[in-house]
Amino acid sequence: MDGGSGLNILYAETLDAMGIDHSHLRPSKAPFHGxxxxxxxxxxxxxxxxxxxxxxSNYRKEVLTFEVVGFRGTYHAILGRPCYAKFMAIPNYTYLMLKLSGPNGVITVSTSFQKAYECDIECCEYAAAITFTEELAVQLAEGTEDQPDSKQSATSFEATEGVKEVLLDPSSFDGRTVRIGATLSPK
Structure with missing residues (x-):
C-alpha cells in the first residue's frame, strides 16, 4: 500500500513469475521518480x-493498469492511489489495513506488523546498496583516468604500497571484500 504513489507498479520479476510474456506490455508514456x-x-x-x-463468497475484482519496471524491488507490486480509487478502498496505515466494500459486506485486507517491519528493513537495505553501488561506480570511473604505474609489472597483482579492504555489499553478511590502493588520489 502506498497512498503517496500515483502509479500501480509491478516488477518485471513478478510478471515473469506469473508466466506473463513481456510482449503483452504496451509502451509507457513517461518516466517517473521516487x-x-x-x-x-x-x-x-x-x-x-x-x-x-x-x-x-465475498470478493471484489477490478482491472488495474500497472507500470512494469525492470529493476529489482522488495515487493511484488505497489498499489497506489489509482488502485484505491478503482476499488473505492480506504487504506489505514496505522493498522496496516485496506478496507473496501464487497457484495456481502466489508472486505478487510491486512498484514502483520512483523512482516511490514521486515519489508521496510529490506527496502532500506536495498536502497542503501543501490546508493553504495552507484557511489562505487563513480569512484571507479574517476579512478580509470589515472595512468598506471610504470614501475609495476603488468602481470603483478601485489600492491606496491598500502591497500584498503572494502566490503563489496555492505548490506550482505558474507564478508566479501575487494582490495583497493589506500594511496589513490581523490580524483
Missing part, C-alpha cells in the same frame, strides 16, 4: 491485469 532513491525510472511498459481481493 521508487529508486534520487533516480528517474523508465518503465518497460504498461499492462492491464485483473486484481481480486478476498474469497469467492
Amino acid at each position: 521508487v529508486v532513491p534520487g533516480k528517474q525510472a523508465m518503465p518497460l511498459g504498461q499492462i492491464d491485469l485483473p486484481v481480486t481481493f478476498r474469497t469467492p
Whole structure:
C-alpha cells in the first residue's frame, strides 16, 4: 500500500513469475521518480491485469493498469492511489489495513506488523546498496583516468604500497571484500 504513489507498479520479476510474456506490455508514456532513491525510472511498459481481493463468497475484482519496471524491488507490486480509487478502498496505515466494500459486506485486507517491519528493513537495505553501488561506480570511473604505474609489472597483482579492504555489499553478511590502493588520489 502506498497512498503517496500515483502509479500501480509491478516488477518485471513478478510478471515473469506469473508466466506473463513481456510482449503483452504496451509502451509507457513517461518516466517517473521516487521508487529508486534520487533516480528517474523508465518503465518497460504498461499492462492491464485483473486484481481480486478476498474469497469467492465475498470478493471484489477490478482491472488495474500497472507500470512494469525492470529493476529489482522488495515487493511484488505497489498499489497506489489509482488502485484505491478503482476499488473505492480506504487504506489505514496505522493498522496496516485496506478496507473496501464487497457484495456481502466489508472486505478487510491486512498484514502483520512483523512482516511490514521486515519489508521496510529490506527496502532500506536495498536502497542503501543501490546508493553504495552507484557511489562505487563513480569512484571507479574517476579512478580509470589515472595512468598506471610504470614501475609495476603488468602481470603483478601485489600492491606496491598500502591497500584498503572494502566490503563489496555492505548490506550482505558474507564478508566479501575487494582490495583497493589506500594511496589513490581523490580524483
